[in-house]
Amino acid sequence: MAEIRRGYVKPLDLKQGRVDMTHGSGGRSMVQLIFELFTKHLGNEYLGQGNDGAVLPAPTIDGKPGRLVMSTDCHVVSPLFFPGGDIGCLSVHGTVNDVAVMGATPLYLAAGFVLEEGFPLGDLARIVESMAHAATDAGVPVVTGDTKVVERGKGDGVFITTTGVGVLPDGIELGGSRARPGDAIIISGSLGDHGVAIMSKRENLSFDAPIESDTAALNGLIAAMLATGADLRCLRDPTRGGLAATLNEIAGQSGVGMMLHEKAIPVKPVVSAACEFLGLDPLYVANEGKLIAICARADVERLLATMRAHPLGCEAAMIGEVIADDHHFVQLTTSFGGRRIVDWLAGDQLPRIC
Amino acid sequence: MKYIDEFRDGELARNLALSIGAEVEPGRNYSFMEFCGGHTHAISRYGLSDLLPPTVRMVHGPGCPVCVLPIGRVDMAINLALDHCAILCTYGDTLRIPASGGLSLMKAKAGVGNKCGDIRMVYSTIDALKIARDNPEREVVFFAIGFETTTPPTAVAIQQAQTEGLENFSVLCCHVLTPSAISNILESPEVRQWGTVPLDGFIGPAHVSTVIGSRPYEFFAEEYRKPVVIAGFEPLDVMQAILMLVRQVNDGRAEVENEFSRAVSRDGNLKAQDRVAEVFELRREFEWRGLSVVPYSALKIRQRYAAFDAERRFNIDYRSVPDHKACDCGAILRGVKKPQDCKLFGTVCTPENPIGSCMVSSEGACAAHYSYGRYKDMH
Numbered sequence: 001m002a003e004i005r006r007g008y009v010k011p012l013d014l015k016q017g018r019v020d021m022t023h024g025s026g027g028r029s030m031v032q033l034i035f036e037l038f039t040k041h042l043g044n045e046y047l048g049q050g051n052d053g054a055v056l057p058a059p060t061i062d063g064k065p066g067r068l069v070m071s072t073d074c075h076v077v078s079p080l081f082f083p084g085g086d087i088g089c090l091s092v093h094g095t096v097n098d099v100a101v102m103g104a105t106p107l108y109l110a111a112g113f114v115l116e117e118g119f120p121l122g123d124l125a126r127i128v129e130s131m132a133h134a135a136t137d138a139g140v141p142v143v144t145g146d147t148k149v150v151e152r153g154k155g156d157g158v159f160i161t162t163t164g165v166g167v168l169p170d171g172i173e174l175g176g177s178r179a180r181p182g183d184a185i186i187i188s189g190s191l192g193d194h195g196v197a198i199m200s201k202r203e204n205l206s207f208d209a210p211i212e213s214d215t216a217a218l219n220g221l222i223a224a225m226l227a228t229g230a231d232l233r234c235l236r237d238p239t240r241g242g243l244a245a246t247l248n249e250i251a252g253q254s255g256v257g258m259m260l261h262e263k264a265i266p267v268k269p270v271v272s273a274a275c276e277f278l279g280l281d282p283l284y285v286a287n288e289g290k291l292i293a294i295c296a297r298a299d300v301e302r303l304l305a306t307m308r309a310h311p312l313g314c315e316a317a318m319i320g321e322v323i324a325d326d327h328h329f330v331q332l333t334t335s336f337g338g339r340r341i342v343d344w345l346a347g348d349q350l351p352r353i354c
Numbered sequence: 355m356k357y358i359d360e361f362r363d364g365e366l367a368r369n370l371a372l373s374i375g376a377e378v379e380p381g382r383n384y385s386f387m388e389f390c391g392g393h394t395h396a397i398s399r400y401g402l403s404d405l406l407p408p409t410v411r412m413v414h415g416p417g418c419p420v421c422v423l424p425i426g427r428v429d430m431a432i433n434l435a436l437d438h439c440a441i442l443c444t445y446g447d448t449l450r451i452p453a454s455g456g457l458s459l460m461k462a463k464a465g466v467g468n469k470c471g472d473i474r475m476v477y478s479t480i481d482a483l484k485i486a487r488d489n490p491e492r493e494v495v496f497f498a499i500g501f502e503t504t505t506p507p508t509a510v511a512i513q514q515a516q517t518e519g520l521e522n523f524s525v526l527c528c529h530v531l532t533p534s535a536i537s538n539i540l541e542s543p544e545v546r547q548w549g550t551v552p553l554d555g556f557i558g559p560a561h562v563s564t565v566i567g568s569r570p571y572e573f574f575a576e577e578y579r580k581p582v583v584i585a586g587f588e589p590l591d592v593m594q595a596i597l598m599l600v601r602q603v604n605d606g607r608a609e610v611e612n613e614f615s616r617a618v619s620r621d622g623n624l625k626a627q628d629r630v631a632e633v634f635e636l637r638r639e640f641e642w643r644g645l646s647v648v649p650y651s652a653l654k655i656r657q658r659y660a661a662f663d664a665e666r667r668f669n670i671d672y673r674s675v676p677d678h679k680a681c682d683c684g685a686i687l688r689g690v691k692k693p694q695d696c697k698l699f700g701t702v703c704t705p706e707n708p709i710g711s712c713m714v715s716s717e718g719a720c721a722a723h724y725s726y727g728r729y730k731d732m733h
Contacts, residue, residue, distance in 0.1 A: 269355050272355050272358075273355050273358075276355065276358060279446075327729065327732050329729050331729060333401075334364075334399070334400045334401050335362065335364050336362055336364050336367050336400040336401065336402070336405075336589050337364045337367055337368055337371075337401070337404070337405055338400050338401015338402055338403070338404040338405060339401045339404055339729075340398060340399060340400075340401045340726040340727060341725060341726050341727065341728060341729055343705075343724070343725045343726070346704075346705030346706050346721075346725070
């Protein structure tokens with residue numbers, strides 16, 4: 001793909017311009033969009049190769065060959081811009097985290113954009129810039145990508161799919177099937193911030209809540225946790241379906257039960273309040289910058305100390321323990337003194353009527 | 355969280371539990387029905403039954419507007435969306451209620467054959483009015499369900515639509531009444547079929563009484579000799595109400611007591627009652643899911659607001675559709691059976707695939723037990 005010589009083409013109009021069908025048709029407009037927006041902000045030596053795929057060096061870790069970890073995530077968030085972030089940085093954080101919770105060092109990202117005809121180019125530029133910042137901060141470059149345009153009404157502004165590759169050293173084995181009775185369950189911080197920040201800006205439901213999405217790349221925190229040498233069984237980021245879905249997944253995979261303690265679970269007062277009047281449960285609300293760690297009980301204190309020393313883990317807390325249970329229930333002792341199940345979400349979390 | 359945490363204090367709960375334990379008379383069993391799904395939800399979510407003595411049993415009543423909405427009414431809503439191409443506005447929970455032919459509003463929204471319903475979740479009638487204003491070329495129907503709490507906003511919406519001349523707005527009215535449902539539980543012929551319900555008292559829903567007051571229960575307490583305590587929805591409210599009911603039973607009293615004095619008065623909200631009376635009148639009869647046909651238990655839109663009545667406007671009639679044969683919702687809603695007594699519970703009927711109405715909303719007795727308490731059946 002040859003860069004178009006400057007001066008022959010009017011630059012992209014980021015103030016008034018909008019995505020049109022030619023931006024995805026394979027012609028000069030598409031090339032212009034790629035160079036003036038994507039390459040400009042996301043540019044790096046691999047993306048700059050301009051080939052159909054990026055040629056990358058064989059991954060090593062500490063000079064030794066490692067195993068590859070690969071993960072992909074589609075992002076369809078509405079609204080596209082929300083307090084604390086936007087779809088751009090979210091699409092980087094989401095995939096970086098999915099690779100990092102496997103214990104791997106995330107190395108590269110690929111990004112696919114589906115743009116809707118009529119989408120303002122200025123907004124697209126903001127999204128790509130935000131993506132570039134997030135990628136730089138996380139130290140994970142976007143090395144290849146693709147753009148398609150769909151007709152007006154057939155998309156929701158912008159959809160972004162990102163795929164991440166990372167390298168995993170021998171000796172680190174994390175996975176949802178490794179939780180054992182007696183293990184501790186740790187959360188890196190308060191629950192529900194992302195979901196509530198998004199809901200506070202939904203078209204039919206805006207309310208003023210001083211809350212920002214927690215969207216963040218967790219690879220730095222995870223590297224620090226791994227460096228402690230603590231006996232970690234599993235890391236996972238509780239995104240859709242929140243803490244409840246993630247713990248039910250792990251309980252099922254490991255064939256164990258879990259007992260949580262409501263009092264120990266960090267939830268910000270503003271998130272509690274928003275969930276209260278919306279009829280939602282913060283345990284089911286999405287997070288984008290939190291992780292759950294299952295680890296051997298003996299290592300909890302030093303792991304927590306390391307997590308709390310990191311800006312993304314300063315509210316880390318042990319919230320429960322893994323127990324033996326043939327039914328694989330996730331249960332909770334309520335702050336009120338009773339006990340209940342924390343079940344899978346049935347369908348969508350819908351507000352109750354009264 | 356201020357004004358919330360105070361009512362969820364575990365220490366106070368334990369003290370209340372100790373008082374209840376000390377005051378129940380040895381050898382005596384106490385069965386209380388919490389009428390409203392909000393109470394059912396609070397009891398399950400906070401694990402209240404773990405704090406009560408074994409001789410105090412809470413029976414989950416039919417006070418969940420989603421649970422008692424019969425299949426035929428949801429069919430009408432789906433019909434309006436699919437065949438009359440109206441924009442159907444509804445409260446969130448309603449989307450998942452099972453209707454005829456394996457449909458629900460959620461499924462109708464996704465599409466049926468070559469039709470696809472324009473069904474929108476709203477948080478209030480204000481949203482529905484706005485949708486009507488924004489789409490003057492479309493018919494917009496608000497699917498109005500709920501007890502006395504949600505009725506005044508519907509009345510105001512109809513009056514507002516009339517004032518504004520919003521000719522494309524109408525309401526599919528399915529509002530139901532709390533006191534008549536409680537009476538029905540105690541005296542309908544179906545109860546005889548299942549045997550007498552051993553109920554010693556009722557917890558009345560506070561939010562309903564913020565509108566209707568506590569007075570409508572006075573006749574009821576006297577006539578049926580059953581104590582009623584009107585209570586809020588926080589777990590401490592419920593514990594306090596149980597203690598008050600235990601005391602009434604021990605004293606042989608059958609009075610209406612108000613635990614929720616922070617918002618409920620004897621007369622309730624007279625302005626709201628006036629609005630409701632202005633717009634609505636009693637239906638001669640209304641079918642409740644699980645309770646069958648209950649006379650004078652629901653509201654319909656008065657003739658003078660007929661233009662805003664979707665049933666008249668689209669000339670649609672209610673058609674009764676029987677529930678699944680093996681479904682025990684009727685007995686469960688009356689407290690005659692427990693969720694786990696139903697053959698379908700947890701097997702074919704789950705929150706993902708609800709067969710009966712009690713499994714639909716998280717306030718339903720079956721869904722609450724499935725989601726929060728089923729570990730008790732297995733250990």
